[in-house]
Amino acid sequence: MFAELCKPGAVLRADREDKGAQALWTTDLAEHADQVAELERADYVSFVYAKGRTGRPLFLVFEPTNHIFQVIEAADRLGHDVVAFHTLPFPAAGPYAVARSSIAASHLFDSWSDVDACLAKVLAASDGSTVAGTYAGQEVTLQLEALVQERLGLPGKGSATVRELLNKVNVRRRLTDAGLTKLRFFEQVEALALESWPVGDRALYFKPVYGAASAFVKRCADLAQVRAAVADWAAADKAAIPVLGEHLCTGGAEFFLEEEAVGELLSVEGYVHRERYHQIGLSSRAVLARDNAVEMGSTYPYDHPRHDEIVDTVSRIHDALGITHGATHTELIVPADGAIELVELNLRFGGGDALTAMNLAHDVRLEDDLVALATGGTPALPLRRRRFTCLHELLPPHGTTRLDSIELPEPDLPFVKIVKAPGSELVSTDRQIDQIAAFIVSGDSYDEAFQRALDVRRRTLVNGAPLGDDPNNVVVGR
Numbered sequence: 001m002f003a004e005l006c007k008p009g010a011v012l013r014a015d016r017e018d019k020g021a022q023a024l025w026t027t028d029l030a031e032h033a034d035q036v037a038e039l040e041r042a043d044y045v046s047f048v049y050a051k052g053r054t055g056r057p058l059f060l061v062f063e064p065t066n067h068i069f070q071v072i073e074a075a076d077r078l079g080h081d082v083v084a085f086h087t088l089p090f091p092a093a094g095p096y097a098v099a100r101s102s103i104a105a106s107h108l109f110d111s112w113s114d115v116d117a118c119l120a121k122v123l124a125a126s127d128g129s130t131v132a133g134t135y136a137g138q139e140v141t142l143q144l145e146a147l148v149q150e151r152l153g154l155p156g157k158g159s160a161t162v163r164e165l166l167n168k169v170n171v172r173r174r175l176t177d178a179g180l181t182k183l184r185f186f187e188q189v190e191a192l193a194l195e196s197w198p199v200g201d202r203a204l205y206f207k208p209v210y211g212a213a214s215a216f217v218k219r220c221a222d223l224a225q226v227r228a229a230v231a232d233w234a235a236a237d238k239a240a241i242p243v244l245g246e247h248l249c250t251g252g253a254e255f256f257l258e259e260e261a262v263g264e265l266l267s268v269e270g271y272v273h274r275e276r277y278h279q280i281g282l283s284s285r286a287v288l289a290r291d292n293a294v295e296m297g298s299t300y301p302y303d304h305p306r307h308d309e310i311v312d313t314v315s316r317i318h319d320a321l322g323i324t325h326g327a328t329h330t331e332l333i334v335p336a337d338g339a340i341e342l343v344e345l346n347l348r349f350g351g352g353d354a355l356t357a358m359n360l361a362h363d364v365r366l367e368d369d370l371v372a373l374a375t376g377g378t379p380a381l382p383l384r385r386r387r388f389t390c391l392h393e394l395l396p397p398h399g400t401t402r403l404d405s406i407e408l409p410e411p412d413l414p415f416v417k418i419v420k421a422p423g424s425e426l427v428s429t430d431r432q433i434d435q436i437a438a439f440i441v442s443g444d445s446y447d448e449a450f451q452r453a454l455d456v457r458r459r460t461l462v463n464g465a466p467l468g469d470d471p472n473n474v475v476v477g478r
Contacts, residue, residue: 057081058082058126059072059081059082062085063085063140064086064090067355073102074365078371081105083103084105084107085107085118085121088243094417095417126152131152133154133155133375134154136348138244138348139212139347143162146162154374155326161323167251168344169187169256171342175317175321183258183341185258185259188254188255196223197222205259206257208255210250210253213351215248216236217293218293241433261341264284265292265332267332268310268332270314271349273378277314279311280358282301282304282307283301284298284299284304284477285297285477286476288475288476290474296395297453297477300358300388300390302446306334353417353438360387388449391439392456393432394460396420396434396472397463397472398470398471400462402423404423405461406460406461406462407460407461409461413456414441415440416439417437417439437460450477458473
């Protein structure tokens, strides 16, 4: 019996008194609890703590991390049985661990690289059941999600659109053709052939064609820095990076160079419903003072003086790219005046812990709206602001090789997430994806929230010493 239960995709039934509480083992499973715990520690297979199949419509989730676990809780609360497909183990501790009890079934995959094979497994797992919607928040799973949506007749962006727009060079071409950008870009062959600087006094950004999370993005001020970025990219063991690595290696792991846009970096969270773009809110950015390609935080909401122009620009970009449904995360460079330029358009909701910061700012459960959007419903927006929130990520001090301890200075922060456990060996420390922790603070004004975040950054202890003014901790932002 136990061997059958431990197969990937098996459903373990449990009774529970409260959907938000720890699940209670049934008599049948209690006798195997020690073996279950042992297998969990080994990350051998995922286990289900929820009620199992009940006849409720299914809600399919791909590679749950961070805010996706809040979406899982919402889908369960709103009457769906959540089926999770994943390669990463579910968190056993931290702010998202409780969501495990809202997963009705899970299927462990080895990889996302073979989209057709993954599609066959997803369709087999949901065969004979009503599927109400899907949710994905990792670029490597977006093409699979779009194919599932098409096969099951669910709302989505369309697999052809997703396939094209995951390629960032294609996005640049489309924007150029639509007259929505003045930035020059150079594909890999052109970039490698450069013998003189092509953009005057501006910098160029080295970017993966299939990129995410600003991984390997480098600002280059001359050809020597371009060559160094190319060498770093070629030498990096990209495939070894969990989840992200598969996406970076798509299409032969090519790169391109993009002309720098001058102005302020910010993002717009929003969604398309019935082919019309709706903005939820703007977030400012905090970036490392030593490298503005490394984002270290955001403040939400952001009352920018060019708000209406920003939203209009984002809406026109969505129209030009043919995005007709679903959540998006749009990053822009906005000067004091003049053309607003797109930096990235992500075909998903904002990553990391942005959803938690937005919920705190509005006193809402925005994940309920994401479920509504995914299942063909209408989100309940606009939202009323209650406070300002600052979400910040922390890097270890430059050159640190081992993380022995991390201690945030305030015990009552509304949100703390430890990304790297004490005892972790650190291969690198200077990239955005090298973060070791995240936290959220709030304030009655934008400046109060931002200054409080800076104070928490400075006073956080890593390996017993405050981060202070370490180059990996000094950030700039509005």
